[in-house]
Amino acid sequence: MKEFERKQLLERANREGATVGADIPDAIDVQGEEVELQSFVFEIKRRDTIPDGERERVEQAKRNLRRERLERLQKVEDNEVSYEEGEQLVESIIGIDRALNALEQLRPKDLEKEEQMQETADQKRWMNFLKQALGRDDASSKRRGGRP
Structure with missing residues (x-):
């Protein structure tokens, strides 16, 4: 991938309003495990608040999503992927950000x-x-x- 393409992808991944209109992925591979991300987020979000018994599960999910986001971003930053793979990674990063935003808005x-x-x-x-x-x-x- 060319340097300007890499920079363009990184800018898009880190853009402030990138999640506006973005969809949460149905499923995503997080730390080697398939996670039904969209259904998890909607299940938790439907409650408006995090029940006491679910707090640790939600916090662990947020930590794993942040770690996965960093790993995917690092692949683009280190120019380890083709432009097409970089585009797919950036789209998944934006989806992860969207899921994190939804989970961060919940209150215990x-x-x-x-x-x-x-x-x-x-x-x-x-x-x-x-x-x-x-x-x-x-x-x-x-x-x-x-x-x-």
Whole structure:
């Protein structure tokens, strides 16, 4: 493969918006094992949050996908493949990135609970601020001689 072709493929693989409109591959060979990637991602994504029992499985899948992505990218960087093989690798890299993006957007269940508690605390602080700012706080109105 020519140097400009290699650079072009690398740029495409690392482009910020490369995953927009990209499909997650049905199946992919990850670390020597065939993984039904699309069904795995959709199964996990359907839940919106990662159940406690699935967290380690999802984290392991993300680690394996990142490792596979790096290995495929390295083959293109080291010019170990033909241009046609490089194109196929880049397409698979973009599919892996798409799957990783989908998995990264999921939140663990306990994080969701924490987020709700934080939001409730924020609302309470905001209401207290408004009460004080508008002079409707009972403690501050007693100090000023206002109505209780």
